[in-house]
Amino acid sequence: MVNGGQLAGYASDPAHSRGRLHEEGKTTRGPRDAFQRDRDRIVHSISFRRLRHKTQVFVAPDGDHFRVRLTHSLEVAQIGRAMARALGLNEDLTEALCLAHDIGHPPFGHAGERALERALKDHGGFDHNAQTLRTLMFLERVYPHFDGLNLSWETLDGLAKHNGPVAKRGWAMEEANAAFDLDLARHSSLEAQIAAVSDDIAYDNHDIDDGLRAGLLTMDQLLGQPIVRKGWERIIATYPGVVKERLQRELVRDQIGQMVNDVIEATRARLMEHRIETAQDVRAAGLTLGNFSDVMQAEERALKRFMYDNLYYHPTQIAAADAADTVVSGLFSAYAADPVLMGEDWATRLPADNPQRARHIADYIAGMTDRFALNRFAEIYGAAAVPAGL
Template sequence: MTIDKNALGFGFGQRAIYAADPWTTRGRLFPETSSPTRSDFQRDRDRIVHTTAFRRLKHKTQVFIGPDGDHYRTRLTHTIEVAQIARALARAFKIDEDLAEGVALVHDFGHTPFGHTGEDALDEMLKPYGGFDHNAQSLRIVTKLERRYAEFDGLNLTWETLEGLVKHNGPLLTKSGEGVRGPVPLPILEYCAGHDLELSSFASLEAQAAAVADDIAYNTHDIDDGLRSGYLSFEMLEDVPFLAGLMAEVRDRYPGLEDDRFTHEMMRRQITRMVEDVISVAQDRLKAVKPLCAQDIRDAGQTIVTFSPEMAETDRQIKKLLFSRIYRHPDIMRIRAGAAQIVCDLFHAYMADPELMQSHYWVKHIAGLETPAKARHVGDYLAGMTDTYAVNTHRRLFDQTPDLR
């Protein structure tokens, strides 16, 4: 792995020619006058931070349900860590840091309570009506469900931020219009029918930086939380050669170091090695592609900001370890079953009596809707719940509520 340090953008006033330009964006769905003090991407980031959806992330599960402990990651702390890594990568590539940070900050807006368990349960409930996808839900939140501005629903983000939100993991359609990873979620197709986000092209380099930052962050902090919880041990980490090497390095340099400091020294090295790997790969691919503008990145036909084959294998090994030791642990599976029951019970209750959604601003219109439209509104309401709100609501509506401890 080699890195051209002279090409890194750690100075000020530098911008690569392939960076997204905040002063010549493709604009917003509803035209607005530009700010004299902030770029359009800065304004997007600021709007994202000030939403109710952003604040709700502090009470949404990452892996461990909130009552498990105050020091485990939530969706909010995960999001902040992703944003930090994304911004660091953007600075290294001399691209727009505000756009990369904005995509990172908004990427998990659509997550349900109880993490992927809640998403799976809600997807099952909504299967007859187009299913549920957290990325599509994030788009609904920032284009429709946030109600803050007098002149439009949503946040009226720039085209580039919306593109990054929808396509940060790569194109959704082939050039011939087929789904790359299966059918494109209906809310995304419906939105793009009126505001084309060009689903068959790659996203900006800034969005790609946010995507790989997500992988780096949760691969690292899920190990940290796993060690804290006791589901993981240092001995288990030896099964992944990359992690075994990091631990050996820390032991050699700091013999007898206590566990908390040992974990942090290992984690910081993990993040550094992964970030450096991504920078090296991206520099090589940029030299090969020779982009002259941001559109050349979209048309490159490949992801530029990504892991090397060796680090991608490490990524796969870490995910395998996390799935076997944490995500599929019997204790976690028991909690997941209870969380799924809460989501399904609430869905059925709200479909039977929409008036129960007392704080939902569309509740007075829902009763007269056709079933698919009503189900989508119920999905919106459920997806917006925090873990604590979902549990407390279930306790209010039902005689027995699953214990999630």
């Protein structure tokens, strides 16, 4: 039983989990099943707490009202849990996946990721999704007898396949898969699929909210998007005479609701069409079942292209990203030249040879928050060297 109702037959059942990498034996720490323990371990982890000072859209945001990775992850979890409940899925697994999906992001978001990709170009590259697995499986060090959080197979599987089956496998993904076979060529659980589309819904709409608040987007620009225009006309008709600023917030809420309802309806239709009855059927279906309808997906992709053109690649955002690149690249160069700067713990564990040596340095930097990275950069190069705008 879950949330007062029976799990659907195609839901992931913690009683039938494939288990954990490390055997733990019985525990008396509360009446929780495997997926509830995973969620709690994620929430209590150091890497999750660091998300409160990691970039979502705006690098080192000055305003308290802009989203960061932590608030984004919480919003994704709220959306995911609502859809999981409507579909009869396991809410705890869905929530765990939503909360953990961005843990592998380095400081300064995609700007930091690009800098680490370049630094590791000759050492296997860097990928934030694989880094999430690496962090949760190997880098967290809080248990007496094993490294990592020792999450269940279903949680690791869902995180590995955040964007579907993994065809291109970098070194970090291969390492995780070698330790605990994640069946990377097949689709993941329906909970994982819902977590992935919840991420799209959250950042599509909440980034609009932040973009309007920052003045980098205007309603006139947004109304060129069919999905936004339809929603705005609906809002104006429902709330005549209300000030524009309040209606903009209502537009975002309404658009989230429209997308959520679309996913639920489209997912139910696919489940019926493909006669999905069990969790095994979900994995064997050969397609993503939990997703937008074709019409909504086309509109959502158009909106995403608009956001890249007008927000993510806005001149002020590009300038901030260039500054962030300078910081992350500078830190990597400094630590490669003098590992003692990382501190005793990380320096003493530094492998002697590449590629492991470079990857170890990247692990250290990837775990940093924006402000920690800025402070370390200032300590090494001087406060005057910190790029303007950070």
